[in-house]
Amino acid sequence: MKKLALILLAIMLAASLIACNSESGEEDDSAGVADYAKPSREQSVVVDGETVGTLTFEDDKGDTAIITNYTGIYTSHKVVIGKTVGEGSSKLTVTKIGNEAFYYCTAATEIVLPETLTHIGDWAFAGCVGLESITIPASVTSIGKGAFNGCENLKTVIFEGSELETIGDYAFNDCVSLETISIPEGVKSIGAKAFGDCEKLTYIKTPASLNSIGNMAFYGCKGLNAEGAIDLSASVNIEIYTVEVDGVEIKTPSIGKHVFAGIKKAYIIVPEDENSAFAKYVAEMQENVTEEN
Numbered sequence: 001m002k003k004l005a006l007i008l009l010a011i012m013l014a015a016s017l018i019a020c021n022s023e024s025g026e027e028d029d030s031a032g033v034a035d036y037a038k039p040s041r042e043q044s045v046v047v048d049g050e051t052v053g054t055l056t057f058e059d060d061k062g063d064t065a066i067i068t069n070y071t072g073i074y075t076s077h078k079v080v081i082g083k084t085v086g087e088g089s090s091k092l093t094v095t096k097i098g099n100e101a102f103y104y105c106t107a108a109t110e111i112v113l114p115e116t117l118t119h120i121g122d123w124a125f126a127g128c129v130g131l132e133s134i135t136i137p138a139s140v141t142s143i144g145k146g147a148f149n150g151c152e153n154l155k156t157v158i159f160e161g162s163e164l165e166t167i168g169d170y171a172f173n174d175c176v177s178l179e180t181i182s183i184p185e186g187v188k189s190i191g192a193k194a195f196g197d198c199e200k201l202t203y204i205k206t207p208a209s210l211n212s213i214g215n216m217a218f219y220g221c222k223g224l225n226a227e228g229a230i231d232l233s234a235s236v237n238i239e240i241y242t243v244e245v246d247g248v249e250i251k252t253p254s255i256g257k258h259v260f261a262g263i264k265k266a267y268i269i270v271p272e273d274e275n276s277a278f279a280k281y282v283a284e285m286q287e288n289v290t291e292e293n
Contacts, residue, residue, distance in 0.1 A: 040068070043085050052077040057085045057092070065092035067101045076130060078110040081117075097124045099144070106130050113137050120147045122168070129153055135160060142166040145191070150174045162186035167194050169214060176200065185209055190217050192256060199223060205231040211239040215256035224263055231269045238277035253277035260285065 045053045053072030057065045065085050072079065079102075084091050096119045102108065104127035111125070115137045122144040125131065131151050136143070138161020145168040148154060154175045162184045169191035172178060178198045183190070185207040192214030195201060202223040206213075224230055239254045255277060260268065264287060270279040 041085060043082070045070075045072070045079055045081075047078050047080055053079060055081065055085075057094070058098075059092060060096060063092055064095040066096040066098045067094065068098040070102050070105055072105060072107055074107055076107055076109045078112070079105075079108050080112040081114050083114040083116045095119065097121050099123060100126070102128055104128070113140075115139055118142075118163075120144055122146055123149065126150055132156070133158070136164065137161070138163055140164055142168070143171050144168045146170040146173065148172050148175060152176050155179050157181045159184045165189070167191060169193060170196065172198060174198075183207055183210075188212070190214060192216060193219060196220055202226070203229055203231075206235040208234040208237060210235045211237050212254035213238070213256060213259055216258045216261060217256065218263070219258060219261050222262070224260075225267065227267050228269060229267055230260065230263065232278045232282070233269050233271050235278055236271045236273060236276050240277060253281065255281050 040056060040058050043055045043057065044051050045055060053070055055067055056069040058068050060066045067081070070079070081094065084093055086092050093116050094114050095116055097117065099121040100123045101121065102111070102125045103123055105125070106127070106129050108128055109130045109132060111131060111134060113135065116139060117137050118139055118141050120140060120143045123146040124144060126146050126149040128151050131154050133156040134148070134154065135158040141163050142165060147168065149170045149172070152174065155177050157172070157178065159182065164184055164186055165188045167183070167187060167190045171191060171194045173193045173196040175198050177200055179200050179202060181201065181204065183204070183206055186209050187207055188209055189212045190210065193216045194214065195204070195218050196216055197220035199220060199222045201221050204218065204224060218224060218230070241254060265282045265285045268282050270276070270282050273279060
């Protein structure tokens with residue numbers, strides 16, 4: 001009887017400890033579940049009368065929705081994303097493509113984004129090797145990390161307007177077929193390796209709005225190794241930061257390392273003001289270009 005009583009007492013104590021942990025918010029296996037317990041819904045994607053896939057949405061903030069996943073047919077197809085999801089009082093405006101939502105959707109050859117979109121998430125279209133072109137609506141303000149990374153057949157990126165402010169790290173990295181891109185006025189930052197190894201890219205012009213550019217942003221872009229292929233002339237607003245080293249204040253521009261590695265500095269068009277951050281940066285570049293480049 002004593003053993004039974006002790007066992008019952010142990011069970012009661014364990015139960016009370018579990019209850020206390022739950023109430024005190026201590027870390028357990030269920031932590032964070034509430035953050036993702038948002039209402040979800042699905043919507044069929046129909047092109048020319050044929051259902052080609054299914055979009056999964058979650059309610060975001062207020063009357064907006066975020067696309068969290070896409071499942072499509074295995075043969076090549078076009079994806080048209082509508083501006084809204086739901087009906088009547090439950091209708092939501094589609095404003096975000098979530099992280100990895102179309103990750104490695106290899107069969108999608110064309111994706112039409114809605115004019116209501118404001119954000120493209122991290123790795124949202126990474127590995128979409130069938131994608132050949134993409135038009136970014138004017139409403140988009142940020143493109144996340146690795147958003148189009150590894151889209152090896154992507155040739156053209158068109159920006160419809162100037163709301164875009166941020167192009168994240170690795171955003172178009174390894175887009176080896178990318179030939180042309182015009183970065184619109186309004187873009188403030190270009191992330192590390194944002195266009196890394198875009199070896200067929202033949203021309204790039206940076207806007208006046210640009211105030212920072214990350215490490216190796218155009219690393220491996222062999223096609224830019226030609227006279228006048230890189231035009232930095234408008235970008236005179238690169239931010240200058242003051243840092244203290246051993247008690248001495250040093251001013252440093254927000255320009256990463258090896259941004260144009262492998263490109264002859266004589267081919268780069270810099271701002272006329274030789275005191276501008278870009279002009280100084282290019283002047284101090286070390287040449288390590290082989291004859292075959």
